[in-house]
Amino acid sequence: MSNKNFPVIFDIKYHLIWHTKGREPVLTGGVKVRLKEILEQDCKYMGISILGGNIGISHVHMMLSCPPKLSASQIIQKLKGRSSRLLNQEFSSIKGGNPSDSFWEIAYFCHSFGEVSEEALDDYIKS
Numbered sequence: 001m002s003n004k005n006f007p008v009i010f011d012i013k014y015h016l017i018w019h020t021k022g023r024e025p026v027l028t029g030g031v032k033v034r035l036k037e038i039l040e041q042d043c044k045y046m047g048i049s050i051l052g053g054n055i056g057i058s059h060v061h062m063m064l065s066c067p068p069k070l071s072a073s074q075i076i077q078k079l080k081g082r083s084s085r086l087l088n089q090e091f092s093s094i095k096g097g098n099p100s101d102s103f104w105e106i107a108y109f110c111h112s113f114g115e116v117s118e119e120a121l122d123d124y125i126k127s
Helices: 029-046 072-090 118-126
Strands: 012-019 049-055 059-066 109-113
Touching: 012 072, 029 049, 029 059, 029 072, 059 072, 072 109
Parallel strands: none
Antiparallel strands: 012 059, 012 109, 049 059
16 A cells, blocks of 8 residues: 555555453443444554454454554554543443453454465565
């Protein structure tokens, strides 16, 4: 991808997964709708394209196309951090009314993916 404000050609794609604290099944109804809004806003702000995803009752899957200036850890930190803060403020009953409680587990899964196989890339580099 490329645009006039960021004239670099890149194809960096991540599949990210993270869970609610204790895998609590709280991502339903209004919480799910609001979480989707927050994640879309944050991705747009960071220049990230959402390629796909799903919000389950206790976890989030996102497939993203990301600019090279952002690492996977920076992306997940921003997505989890802001959404945790806002969801705790707006839905205080979820976490027992304590807005300082973390909404998300610390851990996350990240997998990079693309359209070029490892063999094709190796052949390209060798030739």
